[in-house]
Amino acid sequence: MSGHDGAVLALSGGIGGAKLALGLSRVLPPERLIVVANTGDDFEHLGLAISPDLDTLMYTLAGLSDPERGWGRREETWTFMAALAALGGETWFQLGDGDLASHVERTHRRAAGETLSHITDDFCRRLGIGAHILPMSDDRVATRVRTPVGWLDFQDYFVRRRCAPEVSELAYDGAAQARPHPGFMAALADAGLRAVIICPSNPYLSVDPILALPGVRAALAACAAPVIAVSPIIGGRAVKGPTAKMMRELGLPVTAAAVAQHYDGLVDLFVVDHSEGEITLPNMRVSKAAILMTTLADREALAKAVLTFADELRAESRT
16 A cells, blocks of 8 residues: 555544535545544533534534534524523533434434544434544543643533633543554554544643553554644734633743644654744654645645645655
8 A cells, every 4th residue: 555545544523623624525535535523522512422523523424514604504594592591591502403313313212322523423424424423432531631620521611701711720630541543553553544633622621531541652663654743823822712812821832832842752754834933842843834724725735734844754754
């Protein structure tokens, strides 16, 4: 199998990661793309099993995502939420009417004994998604953040409190006992794998839960394919979400270089925006590309650039 024939493995959170995953799905034969999704954000709400990052990836790759919000389904309606509010129910976590179908069906199937990965695979097939979207694990992992008001469950911090509390520590409850998805580990061990791409997702909230699973760091370090990460920071600012705020609170400089250092020992090449100054790192290469993905063309162009970097690294390693 040549470098161009192998599968590409992407590690992703929600909105930012899904943009690059969509680009990759459009420039690769879809069946050659494996996207491993963070499930540390998963939680139960109103009795429903909700998997935000899996759903964002699924809706994005199916062409169903809301282009304005970046999460949820396009042309969504909110009759359920309005009726719930009228009855005095909890409305801090918004569930659109179409989105609700995913959660109800997932909950029903999980109660019947199906795994999260099996359900996700079936949803993807029904929605016409050719890429493989895998939850990082079928076991429960829960991201929690330590704040001045104590430890908070992720969605309580992220949605209910709008990331307002200062973060001093993060934990990934259950990660040490969880088993990485077998398809994820098999891809990392595949000598024909073309590339591993860490999408521009929040390193601490979206990527670290995946890296916290037993054996994942070692498998990444031993992986034959080039491992490339794309910066979620451009010019000292996060493209989306609380990454910059969280870095400041954790005592880190809000720079692309600080994110690169976070991946030290795991990544061969780090991709920063063209607008960044020179970044020199002792253990990894740095390349530049247009990493702000505003349009579909941007997503495809970045996907092509990252794959080109990977193929160049792979060719070098063979000479």
